[in-house]
Amino acid sequence: MDGGRLRVAGTAEGEAAGDPMVAGLPGAVALLTTARADPQAPLTAAVVGPGGSGKSALLSALVRSARRRGVATRRIRAGDTVPFPSDQDALLLVDDAHLLDASTLAELTDVADDPDARLVVTARPWPCPRALSTLWLALGRARAPVALAPLTSAGVGERASALLGSRCPPALASTLHRLSAGSPAVLDRLVTQIRDSGAGGISAAAEPGSAEVPPGALDLLRHEILGLDSEARRLLLAIAVGAPRVPAALADVLDVDRTTLDDHLDRARASGLLLPTPGATVELGAPAEGVAPLVRRCLVRLGSADERLDLERRIAEQALARGASVLEPARRLLGSGLRGGDLPRVFTAAGDEALASAPHLAGALYADAVAAGAAPDSVVLRRAEAAALAGDLDTALRLADPLTSASDPDEHARAVMVVAAVMAHRGMGRGAAEMLAGVPRLHALAVPGLVGAGEITRATELLDTSAADHAGSTTVRSAVALAAQGVLTSLDARPGAAATALSDLTRATSLLEPLGAGVLLPDSPSATAALVALHAGDLELADSVLRRACDSAAGGPALAPRHHLLRAWVAMLRGDVAEVREHVTAARSRRGLEPRDELPAAALEVGVARRTGDSAALRAAWGRAREALVRHPVDLFVLLPLGELAVGAARLKEQAAVASAWEAADDLLRALGDPPLWRTTTAWYGLAAALTAEDVPAAERHLGTLEAFADRLPIAATLATAARVWVRTLSGEIDPIAVEQAARGLHRLGWTWDGARLAGEAAIRTRDRRAMATLLACARSLADVGRPGDGAAQIGVPTSGLVGDPGEVSLSEREQEVARLVLAGLTHKQIGARLYISAKTVEHHVARMRQRLGSSSRGELFAQLRELVGGPG
Numbered sequence: 022m023d024g025g026r027l028r029v030a031g032t033a034e035g036e037a038a039g040d041p042m043v044a045g046l047p048g049a050v051a052l053l054t055t056a057r058a059d060p061q062a063p064l065t066a067a068v069v070g071p072g073g074s075g076k077s078a079l080l081s082a083l084v085r086s087a088r089r090r091g092v093a094t095r096r097i098r099a100g101d102t103v104p105f106p107s108d109q110d111a112l113l114l115v116d117d118a119h120l121l122d123a124s125t126l127a128e129l130t131d132v133a134d135d136p137d138a139r140l141v142v143t144a145r146p147w148p149c150p151r152a153l154s155t156l157w158l159a160l161g162r163a164r165a166p167v168a169l170a171p172l173t174s175a176g177v178g179e180r181a182s183a184l185l186g187s188r189c190p191p192a193l194a195s196t197l198h199r200l201s202a203g204s205p206a207v208l209d210r211l212v213t214q215i216r217d218s219g220a221g222g223i224s225a226a227a228e229p230g231s232a233e234v235p236p237g238a239l240d241l242l243r244h245e246i247l248g249l250d251s252e253a254r255r256l257l258l259a260i261a262v263g264a265p266r267v268p269a270a271l272a273d274v275l276d277v278d279r280t281t282l283d284d285h286l287d288r289a290r291a292s293g294l295l296l297p298t299p300g301a302t303v304e305l306g307a308p309a310e311g312v313a314p315l316v317r318r319c320l321v322r323l324g325s326a327d328e329r330l331d332l333e334r335r336i337a338e339q340a341l342a343r344g345a346s347v348l349e350p351a352r353r354l355l356g357s358g359l360r361g362g363d364l365p366r367v368f369t370a371a372g373d374e375a376l377a378s379a380p381h382l383a384g385a386l387y388a389d390a391v392a393a394g395a396a397p398d399s400v401v402l403r404r405a406e407a408a409a410l411a412g413d414l415d416t417a418l419r420l421a422d423p424l425t426s427a428s429d430p431d432e433h434a435r436a437v438m439v440v441a442a443v444m445a446h447r448g449m450g451r452g453a454a455e456m457l458a459g460v461p462r463l464h465a466l467a468v469p470g471l472v473g474a475g476e477i478t479r480a481t482e483l484l485d486t487s488a489a490d491h492a493g494s495t496t497v498r499s500a501v502a503l504a505a506q507g508v509l510t511s512l513d514a515r516p517g518a519a520a521t522a523l524s525d526l527t528r529a530t531s532l533l534e535p536l537g538a539g540v541l542l543p544d545s546p547s548a549t550a551a552l553v554a555l556h557a558g559d560l561e562l563a564d565s566v567l568r569r570a571c572d573s574a575a576g577g578p579a580l581a582p583r584h585h586l587l588r589a590w591v592a593m594l595r596g597d598v599a600e601v602r603e604h605v606t607a608a609r610s611r612r613g614l615e616p617r618d619e620l621p622a623a624a625l626e627v628g629v630a631r632r633t634g635d636s637a638a639l640r641a642a643w644g645r646a647r648e649a650l651v652r653h654p655v656d657l658f659v660l661l662p663l664g665e666l667a668v669g670a671a672r673l674k675e676q677a678a679v680a681s682a683w684e685a686a687d688d689l690l691r692a693l694g695d696p697p698l699w700r701t702t703t704a705w706y707g708l709a710a711a712l713t714a715e716d717v718p719a720a721e722r723h724l725g726t727l728e729a730f731a732d733r734l735p736i737a738a739t740l741a742t743a744a745r746v747w748v749r750t751l752s753g754e755i756d757p758i759a760v761e762q763a764a765r766g767l768h769r770l771g772w773t774w775d776g777a778r779l780a781g782e783a784a785i786r787t788r789d790r791r792a793m794a795t796l797l798a799c800a801r802s803l804a805d806v807g808r809p810g811d812g813a814a815q816i817g818v819p820t821s822g823l824v825g826d827p828g829e830v831s832l833s834e835r836e837q838e839v840a841r842l843v844l845a846g847l848t849h850k851q852i853g854a855r856l857y858i859s860a861k862t863v864e865h866h867v868a869r870m871r872q873r874l875g876s877s878s879r880g881e882l883f884a885q886l887r888e889l890v891g892g893p894g
Contacts, residue, residue: 042075042082044183045176046205048167049079052141056083060090061110065133067160068143070169072245072293073206076143079169080114083141087112111139118144118153119291126152133159147291171203171296180205184212202296202313210242211315242319246294252281253288257295258324259332261317263350266310270343274335330357338363341370348374352382355389365395372403377539380410380577402432405439406541410577412611414443425456434460438541441466445543446579448616448653450474453543458483465498466542468505469549472512473656475692481509496532497540503529504546511553512696516733519557519698526550530566530575538577544658545576551587552658555594556702558736560771564591582608582618589625590661593632596773596804601629616652623649624662627669632774634832643669647678655685657699664706671713683707697730701737708744712751720748739766743779750783757783757792761799768803777803785841785890793845794855797838832870832889839866840886 043049052066070076080096087094093111099120115121115129132138133156142160144153157166172180178194189197193215201207246254256275260266264274272282289295294316312320321329337350341363351371354364368390375383384407387400405420417439424436437460441453454470457463458479464487471480484505507525510518529546547570554563567588574581589604605625608614614622623646630639646666653659663679663686670679690700704726711719724744730737746763749755760783767776777800784796832840835856842852849863856863867882874885 040082041180041183042078042085045172045178045180046075046079046169047176048169049075049082052079052167053082053086056112057086057090060087060092063137063163064112064139064141065160065163066141067157067164067166068141068169069146069166070143070293071145071291071296073204074169074171074293075205076169077116078205080116080141080143083112083114113138113140115140115142118142118156119148119150121153123150123152126150126156130156130159145291147287169205172198172201172205172208173203174198177201177203177208180208181212184209185216200313200315202311202316204293204296204313204316206245206293207242207313207315242316243323245292246316246319246323249292249294250288252277252285253292254320254324255328255332256282256285256289257312257316258320258329259336260295260310261312261320262329262333262336263353264332264336265340265345270339270345273339273342274332276335330354330359333357334359334362334364337367341367346374347371351386351389355385358392360393364393365390368393369395369400369403372400372407376403376407376410377537378574380407380538383407384411384413384416402435402439406435409439409442410538410541410579412577412579414446414579414615418443434462437463438466442541442543442579445470446615446617448620450543450617450656450658451654457543461486465501465505469508469544472508472693473658475657475689477509477512477693480505484509496536500529500532500546501542503532504549507546507553508549511556511698512693514694514697514733519553519734522553522698523550523557523559523562526553527562527566530570533575534569534573538574540576542576545570545580545583547575548580548583548587549658551584551591552661553698555587555590555661556698556736557734558739558770558772560591560594564588567591578611582611582614582622586618586621586625590621591771593625593628594772594774596632596777598629598633601625616649620646620649620653620659621662624665624669628665631669631672634837639669640673643673643675647675650679650682655682655689657689657693660686660699660703661706664703664710667706667710668713671710674714676710676714697734697737700726701730701734701740705740705744708747712747717748717752720744720751724748736770739770743767743775747779747782750779750786753786755783755787755792757787757789757795760796764799764803773803777801785844790845790847797841836866836870837890839863840870840890843867844883844886844890 040050040053043053049068052068056064068076068079084094084096094114095111096114096116098116113132118126118129121129129140129142130152132140133142140160142156160166174194177198178189178191181189181194181197197208197211201211246257249257256271259271259274264271268279268282272279275282275285277285286295290310294312295310296313297310333350333353337347337354340347340350347367348371351367354367368386372383372386372390375386384404387404387407390400391397401420402424405417405424408414408420409417421436421439421443424432425440427433427436437456441456441463444450444453444456450470451474454467454474457467458471464483468480468484468487471477471483484502487502487505503525507522507529510525511522512518513521526546527550530550533540533546547566550566551563554560554566567584570576570584571581571588575584585604585608589601589608592598592600592604605622608618608622623642626642627639627646630636630642646669650663650666655663663682667676667679667683670676686703690696690703693699704723708720708723708727711717711723724741727737727741727744731741732738743763743766746756746759750760760780764776764780767773767779780796780800780803784793784800787793787796838856839852842855847855849860849867852863853860870886871882874882
């Protein structure tokens, strides 16, 4: 018999749980299950919950269940004059008991005292008159009150599924939970609108980034919000537009005392529009309450603009008064046109907060501070610094330049910093350094620029005076001093100097990273550290430093292109064309690059075109690169782009275009004492340019430079070995073992493309077919390391860049492989066996190359192929 009861109860519970009226509400499901399990048994219960929590829906579910089982019901609401039923078997249901008069509540208490009573009463938690409290006590003797709390995330999915008649998608359930804050009434309105729009509406609402709120859903809340008294509605609107949850602060915003505030809060909670909000922040112990996003939208739409702005102003000024963050309140007031009061201070303080993370926003906030009544002079330097960090260099220069002659030392120093930063971005590093050198507190900042211009003695003196003036420096000054010391140390010829320089520079970057975008400098220590690491052959360190700089937005949006372009340089050395293009695109996402960034960007485009054998792209990039080179004078920090342009110029027979810049770089390095770190990579690019131009004496001079530094710098030893093998290879002395060792040495250095290029050049010059196969396999294996997987243009076995003019026709990677083997004397069948393709496919490749090249004979085809890919004469 007990088992039978359990089965009945289980059936009743399953039926109740699937009822859309109570789905997702465990207490309501339990009460409905009890009523269905034994419809004639005594039943008394109190149901308490705010508006929209499902009280009336539960009573409707009880009525429907009772009628199906032949049980009489009587439902009573406030204002009803119908007498209580004399039939003791009827189920008496009372809705909104908090609105009943004392005499009616007393009669209900008498009914509840009867052990055989069948009475369910619902009410809001406020107001709770004494007579209602007495009724709760009577009902609570037999059963604990049913408290209807907001729906959980799982409860939302369960209720939405019951209303939709099918399983609610998890993405839609998550969106509904966020929009409704667990209010059953709000959820029901949302789901009803979605359901009525059909299956397409369900799919659209479940899509991330969708409009989310179905048409008409806001209108369904309109009457409930307008039904509130003005004080409760104002309270809810204040919370909707960001009022703090701290009771004292909230009372100040509303201009009421604490007792009145508590009364307003009780009304708002009882309405069901102020709920515990999923993910709400608990501030200083205050309850995590808020309004559902859907309710917030409706409140803002129904409230007057003047009332909303008044509240937002009060919120911002109150936050300023208690020392809290004013950024979000001030952001909401941007462009409002409000003036006076504490608003100038609010906008200024908010701009200071935003500077480290959002310089564009900071600039707008400072501008609104002036519009609100702040003296323009009081924020002009802040606006200039924000503009410089955001990359709006024209505005920064316009605002700061007049103040470089200010008598106040602090204003003068800040204005000089802004102007120097602008000059550095525009390729005038030496001029920027001269300005900084004129301000004692900025001496350390002048050091990298002076070193870059070749003034090592003056730079050393300035760093010494800077250290003496600022012994107990701040975080920024410590980082600047470390960066300056690192740049000077990079010039040292002693072994280990490069490692010491990198240590100083990486420590400088670590100090500044937590400060984000709010530190204005002519250049970031991250960029300087990456450049030194690139010249030292430490690609992993360079990439790591730059990745962190991008993640922390070091130096703000103005320095973001520089960091992306240096990351692209790392990727180019590794042979990853897709990543190069990704970073160059990110750098060019701004309206236009400044000269300091345009030069490496143009050099990267030349480098990629050269490595992929795209002669048309190479010529187009070369035109942009020549202009960029004219706009930026030679300094220590552009040697890599200059080297790449020198090789590209040799490839296009345009050496005259870079001759003066190359001579200036040579003079600069001599003025700095020929530092091994900076001279080594320059010598390597000089060697590559000389080999491309078939200038053997120049190549041997650069080889001698690399060999001279081999015992001082690890990268110099690797490059010297590779250079020696390369020169011998071009002269016909090909040692396959030495070539492969040198190529793999370049690969270990991270210079994947150069390693593949060396192996490929040796392969097409050897007459030993076995050695050719071995070297081609080596070149292909190294080239495969840098290939992108997305089908973008790839850097294959790069050999065509060393000899001859590539002409206007470029070959695909497969065609280059076929061409090399044809020139080596292999038959179509042998080539097919080498490349794992059929002889017919080889014949097709050869025919297509002949057609594209316009060759009229086999001899002419061979001559043109040699010009394109090199090979034996």
